[in-house]
Amino acid sequence: MKITLCVLTLNEIDCLQAIFDSIPTPNIESGYDEIIAIDGGSTDGTVDFFQDRNIKVIGQSKRGRGEAFQLAFEKIQADAFIFFSPDGNEAISDLNKFRPCLENGADVVIASRMMKESVNEEDAQFFKWRKWANNIFNFAANLAFRRSGTYITDSINGYRAITKTAAQQLELNAHDYTIEYQMTIRALKMKLRIIEFPTIEGERIAGETGAPSIPTGLRFIRRFFIELFEPSKSIPK
Ligand SMILES: Nc1nc2c(ncn2[C@@H]2O[C@H](COP(=O)(O)OP(=O)(O)OP(=O)(O)O)[C@@H](O)[C@H]2O)c(=O)[nH]1
Numbered sequence: 001m002k003i004t005l006c007v008l009t010l011n012e013i014d015c016l017q018a019i020f021d022s023i024p025t026p027n028i029e030s031g032y033d034e035i036i037a038i039d040g041g042s043t044d045g046t047v048d049f050f051q052d053r054n055i056k057v058i059g060q061s062k063r064g065r066g067e068a069f070q071l072a073f074e075k076i077q078a079d080a081f082i083f084f085s086p087d088g089n090e091a092i093s094d095l096n097k098f099r100p101c102l103e104n105g106a107d108v109v110i111a112s113r114m115m116k117e118s119v120n121e122e123d124a125q126f127f128k129w130r131k132w133a134n135n136i137f138n139f140a141a142n143l144a145f146r147r148s149g150t151y152i153t154d155s156i157n158g159y160r161a162i163t164k165t166a167a168q169q170l171e172l173n174a175h176d177y178t179i180e181y182q183m184t185i186r187a188l189k190m191k192l193r194i195i196e197f198p199t200i201e202g203e204r205i206a207g208e209t210g211a212p213s214i215p216t217g218l219r220f221i222r223r224f225f226i227e228l229f230e231p232s233k234s235i236p237k
Pocket residue numbers: 007008009010011012038039040041060062063064065068084085086087089158204208209210211
C-alpha cells in the first residue's frame with residue numbers, strides 16, 4: 001500500500017523551522033512512502049523551505065483546508081493519504097500509527113484528542129471551551145449519522161488518514177475547515193470503517209490560528225445541517 005504524507009501549510013515558516021526536520025524521512029518504519037506539501041498560498045517563505053529540502057509542493061489556486069484535501073486526492077497517486085499540520089498540534093511520534101490501521105482494512109483513521117489515553121490542548125484548563133464545543137459536534141454526528149460501529153470521539157480532528165477508495169466514495173466538497181467533519185459524517189453515513197487511536201495534542205508553536213473559534217464553530221453548525229439534508233449521500237438501509 002503506497003501511503004503519502006500530505007503536509008498542509010499556510011504561512012507556517014516558524015513552525016516548520018522548529019519541527020520539520022524531526023519528521024522521519026520515508027522508510028520502512030516511518031509509515032509513509034513519500035512526503036508532499038500542499039500549500040494554500042504562503043507568502044512567508046514556507047514554499048522555499050520545502051523546495052530547499054527537495055519536498056514536492058502542490059500549490060492551491062484557492063485557499064482552504066478543504067481545497068487542500070481535494071487537491072491531494074486529485075493530484076497525488078497513492079493508495080492512502082495521511083494529513084499532517086506542522087504547527088505543533090500534532091504528535092510526530094504518531095505518524096507511524098496510521099499504516100497498520102490502513103493495512104488492517106480501515107477506510108478512515110483518526111488520531112483522537114478525546115479518548116481515554118488522549119491529551120487535549122485544553123486539558124490543563126478549567127474551562128475547556130473548544131473541547132466542550134468539539135464534543136457537542138461529536139455527539140451530534142454520532143447521534144444523527146452513526147448506524148453501526150463504535151462511537152467516534154474526535155470527528156473533526158485534522159490529524160487523520162483516508163484511503164483513496166474511500167475518498168472517491170465520499171465525494172467530499174467542503175472547501176474550508178469543515179472538511180474533516182464532512183469526511184467523518186459521510187463515512188458514518190456510508191458505514192465505512194473508521195478507526196481511532198489516542199493522541200497527545202500539543203500547543204501551536206508560533207504564528208496565528210487560521211480558525212478563530214466563533215466563526216469556525218458557526219461553519220461547523222452549518223456543515224452539520226448541510227450533511228443532514230444532503231440528498232445524494234443518504235444513509236444506507
Ligand atoms: N494547504 C493548506 N493548509 C492550510 C490552509 N489553511 C490552514 N492550513 C493549515 O492547516 C493547519 C491547521 O490550521 P490552524 O490554523 O492551525 O487551525 P487549528 O489547528 O484549528 O488552530 P490552532 O489551535 O491555532 O493550531 C495548519 O498547518 C495550517 O497551516 C489552506 O488554505 N491550505
